[in-house]
Amino acid sequence: MIKFPAKFEFLDEIREFVGGIAEAGGFSPKDIYSIQLAADEAASNIIEHAYAGIPDGEVEIACGLRDDALVITMHDHGIPFDPSKVKEPNLTADLSERQIGGLGIYLMRKLMDEVVYEQGREAGNLLTLVKRRG
Amino acid sequence: MEATHQEFKHCDMLSVKGRVDSSTAPQFTRALEAMLDKGRYKIVVDMSELDYVSSAGFRALLAAQRTCKRYNRGEVVLSGVAPRIREALELAGFNELFKTFDDSIAAVGHF
Secondary structure, eight states: OEEEESSGGGHHHHHHHHHHHHHHTTOOHHHHHHHHHHHHHHHHHIIIIITTTOTTOEEEEEEEEETTEEEEEEEEOSSOOOGGGSOOOOTTSOTTTOOOTTHHHHHHHHHSSEEEEEESTTSSEEEEEEEEOO | OEEEEEEOSSOEEEEEEEEESTTTHHHHHHHHHHHHHTTOOEEEEEEEEEEEEOHHHHHHHHHHHHHHHGGGOOEEEEESOOHHHHHHHHHTTGGGTSOEESSHHHHHHTO
16 A cells, blocks of 8 residues: 555555556556546545545555455545436437536546445545456 | 647648646646647647646646537547557547547548
8 A cells, every 4th residue: 555645746646556566466558547537537536526625635545456356445534425416427318518627537436346435444535446458 | 848830821730749737738738739829720739759648638628629529610630649558548438539540641631
């Protein structure tokens, strides 16, 4: 488990951290890109929303291989997050109607096999992302 | 991320290099807005040296596309989009909002 400051400047390091483990786990370059993008979107949401207006927040990120899957967990102590309150983006709306909110979560769900949000565990939000090999 | 701006007779080109994420997207937005502020609305964003884009980069592109297409005065097109970036754009449904070209020459020729 690594603690990262909840700042956008650390997204590079977060992508490298999960990408390195995915590479060691034999994931394809396409899957590694998907895993890095999903982790980036997840961490960006935590920084932007869970820690909105809260300085010096931290995100605890664990990443490991379990059987044929890569499992990433992100734990924060920010504002409780309820993903059911996030509207699904309308991907067929025309340009003027197109909303970008919710796109990060939508991409995470498309890119990963499992995306699970839990609230209240050890006070805070716990997000688990799973990508299976192949 | 590095962004280099070139002005042509019929359009402008922004060549983007490196990675666009929540950290560097504001820089990408500023580079796009610098062209819009000059009244340049026909824009090629060349991505041939771009390694990575998150939804923060998509958001910047969407905002620029809205401004450019207003009053039919122009549009943002993309060139040299790497396969992985293209896949993410497609997942986000952005392929319908932006014309894409294999290379910057074809994209500039579009205008």
